[in-house]
Amino acid sequence: MPSGRGAGSSPQTPVFTPLNHVTVNGEPCETNVKPSRTICGVKAKIVLAAVLLLLLLIILTAAVVMIAVAAAKKEPKTNVSPSEPEEEATSSTITVPVSDRVSCPLKTPASCVKGGCLYSNVDLQGNPVSSSTPKCFYPTESFQLSTTSNIGSRPDYVTNGTASNGTEITAKLESSEKDSLTLIINSNSNNSRSKRQSTLSENSANETDYDINFYPQFGFNVTRDKEVIFKLEQKSKIHVTKNFVSVSIAVPQYSKAYGLGNFDQLEKTFDDSIFSMWTRTEEEGAHPFVLLISKNGTATGLYVESSYPMDIKLQRDYNVNIVILHTEIKIRLFTGPTVAEVIKQYWSVIGTPVKPPYWGLGHFYGSELISSHNHLLELMQKNHTQLGQLPVEGILLPNTMNSASLPFSFSQETRDYIQELVEKEKLKFIATVPPGISSSSEGSSNYMDSTGVEQKVFISRTEGGEPLQGYYSNKMVKYPDFTSSNTASWWYTNLTQYSNGYGFHLHQNMPYSEINGSVGVCPDLTSDVSLATDILNLRNLEENTLCLSGINKKGKQIELHNKFSLQQAKITQSSLKPWSVSKQPLVVSDATSPGIGVYAGHFHDSNREGREGLKAALNEMITFNFLGVTTVGPNICTGEFSTPDACLKWYYLSVISPLAWSMSSGVSHLFAGNETFRQSVSTVLQFRQTLLPYHYDNQYRAHVSSEVPLRFLTFDYPSDERAALFQDQVLFGDAILYTPILITGEEFIVSYLPAGTWCNWVDGSCYQGPAEVKVISANSPASFTFLKGGTAVVTQNSANTTAASKEEKVRLIVVLDETGQANSTRFFDDGDTANTLDTKYYTLVNYQVANNTLSVTLPQKGYRGGVMKMKYERILIYGLPRKVVSLKRLDKNQDVRISSLISGDTLFYKLIVSDTNVDIELSESFQLKWELKDSQG
Numbered sequence: 006m007p008s009g010r011g012a013g014s015s016p017q018t019p020v021f022t023p024l025n026h027v028t029v030n031g032e033p034c035e036t037n038v039k040p041s042r043t044i045c046g047v048k049a050k051i052v053l054a055a056v057l058l059l060l061l062l063i064i065l066t067a068a069v070v071m072i073a074v075a076a077a078k079k080e081p082k083t084n085v086s087p088s089e090p091e092e093e094a095t096s097s098t099i100t101v102p103v104s105d106r107v108s109c110p111l112k113t114p115a116s117c118v119k120g121g122c123l124y125s126n127v128d129l130q131g132n133p134v135s136s137s138t139p140k141c142f143y144p145t146e147s148f149q150l151s152t153t154s155n156i157g158s159r160p161d162y163v164t165n166g167t168a169s170n171g172t173e174i175t176a177k178l179e180s181s182e183k184d185s186l187t188l189i190i191n192s193n194s195n196n197s198r199s200k201r202q203s204t205l206s207e208n209s210a211n212e213t214d215y216d217i218n219f220y221p222q223f224g225f226n227v228t229r230d231k232e233v234i235f236k237l238e239q240k241s242k243i244h245v246t247k248n249f250v251s252v253s254i255a256v257p258q259y260s261k262a263y264g265l266g267n268f269d270q271l272e273k274t275f276d277d278s279i280f281s282m283w284t285r286t287e288e289e290g291a292h293p294f295v296l297l298i299s300k301n302g303t304a305t306g307l308y309v310e311s312s313y314p315m316d317i318k319l320q321r322d323y324n325v326n327i328v329i330l331h332t333e334i335k336i337r338l339f340t341g342p343t344v345a346e347v348i349k350q351y352w353s354v355i356g357t358p359v360k361p362p363y364w365g366l367g368h369f370y371g372s373e374l375i376s377s378h379n380h381l382l383e384l385m386q387k388n389h390t391q392l393g394q395l396p397v398e399g400i401l402l403p404n405t406m407n408s409a410s411l412p413f414s415f416s417q418e419t420r421d422y423i424q425e426l427v428e429k430e431k432l433k434f435i436a437t438v439p440p441g442i443s444s445s446s447e448g449s450s451n452y453m454d455s456t457g458v459e460q461k462v463f464i465s466r467t468e469g470g471e472p473l474q475g476y477y478s479n480k481m482v483k484y485p486d487f488t489s490s491n492t493a494s495w496w497y498t499n500l501t502q503y504s505n506g507y508g509f510h511l512h513q514n515m516p517y518s519e520i521n522g523s524v525g526v527c528p529d530l531t532s533d534v535s536l537a538t539d540i541l542n543l544r545n546l547e548e549n550t551l552c553l554s555g556i557n558k559k560g561k562q563i564e565l566h567n568k569f570s571l572q573q574a575k576i577t578q579s580s581l582k583p584w585s586v587s588k589q590p591l592v593v594s595d596a597t598s599p600g601i602g603v604y605a606g607h608f609h610d611s612n613r614e615g616r617e618g619l620k621a622a623l624n625e626m627i628t629f630n631f632l633g634v635t636t637v638g639p640n641i642c643t644g645e646f647s648t649p650d651a652c653l654k655w656y657y658l659s660v661i662s663p664l665a666w667s668m669s670s671g672v673s674h675l676f677a678g679n680e681t682f683r684q685s686v687s688t689v690l691q692f693r694q695t696l697l698p699y700h701y702d703n704q705y706r707a708h709v710s711s712e713v714p715l716r717f718l719t720f721d722y723p724s725d726e727r728a729a730l731f732q733d734q735v736l737f738g739d740a741i742l743y744t745p746i747l748i749t750g751e752e753f754i755v756s757y758l759p760a761g762t763w764c765n766w767v768d769g770s771c772y773q774g775p776a777e778v779k780v781i782s783a784n785s786p787a788s789f790t791f792l793k794g795g796t797a798v799v800t801q802n803s804a805n806t807t808a809a810s811k812e813e814k815v816r817l818i819v820v821l822d823e824t825g826q827a828n829s830t831r832f833f834d835d836g837d838t839a840n841t842l843d844t845k846y847y848t849l850v851n852y853q854v855a856n857n858t859l860s861v862t863l864p865q866k867g868y869r870g871g872v873m874k875m876k877y878e879r880i881l882i883y884g885l886p887r888k889v890v891s892l893k894r895l896d897k898n899q900d901v902r903i904s905s906l907i908s909g910d911t912l913f914y915k916l917i918v919s920d921t922n923v924d925i926e927l928s929e930s931f932q933l934k935w936e937l938k939d940s941q942g
Contacts, residue, residue, distance in 0.1 A: 103128045108139035116539035117141035121246025143244045186338040234305050250334040253324040257299040266292040271624040275319045279542040282315045284515050284567050290597030291567045292632050302723035306339035306347040312567040316541045344720045348631050349711040356603035358635040360708040363836025364807045365591040366700050367398025368665045396690045396805050399433030401668050431808045435508040440516040441482025462492040464555045473555045475518025484516050487572035489558035497580035508591030514570045515596045527552035570596035574605035589839040606636025619747040630715040635707045638664025649675050649682040656689040658745045660786050661737045691803040692787050703738040705832040722759045731757040740796035744789040753779045762794025764820045764883040771884045771913035794822035797829040797852035811871050814878035821884035827854040834868045858934040873928040882916035888938040889916045895932035
């Protein structure tokens, strides 16, 4: 914020410099510190006379002011307080009564007037207002809107009006066939969207009745089964100024809020909390989407479709207030009524998550200390010794390995060595991409920099001018403009400097700079910077990033800063596909924004230990999942201060984390000489490895069906008050409930099981929920894993890499619900080829149980190689009410030997069929029918 005394502050006390006694031309004289101001002889008399005259004028002026003040007390006062400096007053006459004042968010009198609001600290009679009365407030009507035609017969609601500053305003409510509404308020009617000829549809599956009621001026409420779920009135709720727009929308009372880009905190409350949408290093993304769950368990959603800086405030009166530093606001309202449907409606706008390659779900490790292929060799030898036979998919390479002359690549020696590891060890490598490109300097050449400058691919100071430059890793860097078509081909050319078989980690792509703004002074956009800190709850917008005035092909940084990561991920993903010869690439980003999940996952690094750090990482995974970024994960065992026990808790969390990355120089020493710790980690990673087919299936379902892989119990059981108390438990896909250990030293873990049948992974013990089950915390994480009745899961025996695991046998676990039925369909492809959905190069296997018969069919069988050739090692049926006495394979008309045992200490039985009794490949259709022991026997 610019310095200087703000309006309304107390006048500064004059500071006088003590006089010194000196002699000028032999005469005594008093002077201040500066000799040019000496006062001696005749000069002193002239100056003294002038001072006396000035004092007389001040006295006369004061008398006139006192007379004016006395007169003003007899009439209503219509201007600002005389104590306010003239430049801080509004030029228009203030006629807004105190009772009608609506607070404007600007923080100082000067910015209040500059931003288009009014300022006065007195009422209409000239009396000082109370501290609770807004001194900065909107005009009586920040804009007037009235309906120009019969809205009752119109599918969309559009009105026009004029703002207090004379700007034409368009307000529009659109409806769609996706159970959502779009509210657009635009200060330029020529930019308003075209009207869509559709109506808000009824959700027939839930027999939900929706209705929209309009007010005489612009305003509406949306009801769902006669409950008002959204309400907007023009008076006091919509304000448009020349610099920003403010809108408040009422939502159901006592709603719980989720989202808003605050990742550490899962559930938000309506307590006047403000969430600022501006991507910073520590905040990892701006997502102006809020999921609302009402007291009765129904859900709605609200999304501000803009990348401009904004604040979203959850007011105590259950209004969602949005203040955006722009002259247009577009708000999408999602009507639900379930959490799953709200998320599906939101994803229909931003896009569904990308399906990562199968190998991208494996376990990766690395160290920021790697700086050459010799360091890499040393790390691998050290870890091979210390990690033993732990599952390891590949290595995370930091940008410290990048070549000086080719900062986006490695030296030829390093590349050759890595390629050898790829071919010999079947390892994968994730390369780190810095946010900026090192600038060429005297005596050193940089190919990317020189070609980038020549092709004008960098964010620039002026239109077509020199690039903006920041600092990264103590080097001067330039930042690509990913909105330019020139950048796409240039980016692709430089990506191919890497060897084949890589994933890419887009590092600190906020974009981050070690200095604020730019090398040199930022081009003028000071009004936006200063107003942002006045209007919004934001500190310096240029802190550790580029000038807001930076020029991109499609706008300035103030609009595109929050989109930088999205544009970079989009171009990186599209660039990799043709180069990688139809292989599915893996792109992972530090910074995020709405829609980035279509192209990339997210890696979040935490520097906190203990339950606080683990809980924050868990909340972050859940939040990113429903925000549409499903390939996500924390840094396992971050920091050199981790203890073996604390580190083990992070590995427990990795069981359900799609990304299992450990980028820490302090992890390997934990394994040295600690066989107990190594064995514990091995057990966890092997269990995680068996779940990779299920992980992969979850990513497929998110991509094609908008199903969220990771959820808290509240999302699926919003009316279960007990479920809301167990915020550490996770619903993992459609079939698994998992309880990670977040506290060191706990003897037991308590798992809460909601309504339905739930069976323990290890022994098949089944329980009817709601129920609480204690599990000894020292056990394998499989002990904290429960399978939901009515589902089926396919697992694969563990191996050190995903390539090796594809040659292992599979297991099928089917869990019956309370009616004795189950139905699940699982997805399989080669895990590496891109666009398998478009080419139908995949297989779907359906597992269905009814009438004591398991029927396995393949509704889609385009992929028949690889894992599809593997055989079932075991088929397990959990949740049987009685013991099985016989089993027959119907498609072969064969009797099958079985093992039918009681499940743990529960009253349920399980059926175990081994490969010695059946010889069935994953690609085969078959039927198994069992007979149960007579209930009287």
